[in-house]
Amino acid sequence: MQRFKVGELVVDAGTPILMEGSNSPQLFTALHGMGLRYKLLADGKRQVVNMIFPGDFIGLQAGVMGEMGHSVEATTKMTLCVFDRSEFWSFFKERPDRAFSLTWLAAIEEHFMGDALTTIGQRTALQAVAWALSRLFIRADALGMVTNGTMKLPYIQQDIADALGLSLVHTNKTLSVLRSRQLAHWTDGTLRVPDLATLAEIAMLDDLSARKRPIM
Amino acid sequence: MQRFKVGELVVDAGTPILMEGSNSPQLFTALHGMGLRYKLLADGKRQVVNMIFPGDFIGLQAGVMGEMGHSVEATTKMTLCVFDRSEFWSFFKERPDRAFSLTWLAAIEEHFMGDALTTIGQRTALQAVAWALSRLFIRADALGMVTNGTMKLPYIQQDIADALGLSLVHTNKTLSVLRSRQLAHWTDGTLRVPDLATLAEIAMLDDLSARKRPIM
DNA sequence: CGCCCCGCATTAACCTATGACATAGGATAC
């Protein structure tokens, strides 16, 4: 993997920032733009591990065993802050406050990963997609990226499918169910959520009323 | 959740240490024994998030939003080291080395969670079970808990099933496939892995030779 | 301008891995 100049870095959509298996000497913080963290399998399957929002720290988890455990790619134009990994330790000594908030961030990530695991492991496709969309929406909202119930979603359906361990086709069908129920309209890179509460509720409980008859 | 005395704590198998939804003011380090970290769903399903081995740090991830995101329970007699959460911040200022290794631990956890996500999301039941067993075996081995290819596994099949998002029945059937292939014998709380390399390989690649005909 | 690609969304038909249910057997505890 290439080495970037320390400081601020701007990359275009589609640019790989970290590559699984490589040995990156650098760490990043996302300042603007969005991205994707994923793992590739031998047979070509892909698991999207997390979506990257502004403020996310990139590369720590990845480099545990000396080499990256996953890849990171921009899905919009992104601005990143680049560190050298070697600065990291001195950082801990000199700025314990920053070190603390970093550990804090890692804890939040892990908290989220537990949710993801639970969703993929235990919930239906409908619940899972509802969960993914409402989570994206909530994160975006917290960052002021939502304007009257609408946000930019710089992903394709395959990204969501790979994040949830579902097939593209089934994800598509599930999305159109949510659309027909007026819960989430995602077209042309824009996501509209008229009723977040209901969407989030479906994510947790599944639609009991639809349980007896076929879900779709 | 009850509050424990700061210092060393010994609990019996089956004791809950943290409870999801409660607000624990304490953190733990596992010294001896093993446990289970899990989340419960409204409908009674359970997702096992991780197995706890000696050396694991407990409670950080859980307390992000002010309340626990998952529960922790001992599956053997355990010895724990108990901290007050309030000590945590001063810890960062006074012992940057310890703080660093803590963040390191968190990163390792997250690395693992990515693997778990990938396994549950993308792999077959056979691969998943092979992955779980080989991972447990490798961790145990690293801690010297393996004696001639054998380790104590203080879990029941339902625990593994809940960790992998599989049903108990299907997990059981998959285990007997692995047993019949001489890859993993798990009976009476003891796991024997005659050929870790092959087991791990199945976890990654699935058994291609069996792919054309039904797997079982 | 029209033509051909190509990536993405959509839909339909079919198939299978896995879940749900049922039942039995072994072990342990009282």
Next chain:
DNA sequence: GTATCCTATGTCATAGGTTAATGCGGGGCG
């Protein structure tokens, strides 16, 4: 003895995977 918990295995039902065909918009290029 019997109650409880766990493992084991068979049968049947289904959520979701796989494949394939269609449509559609944008970009390069004659």
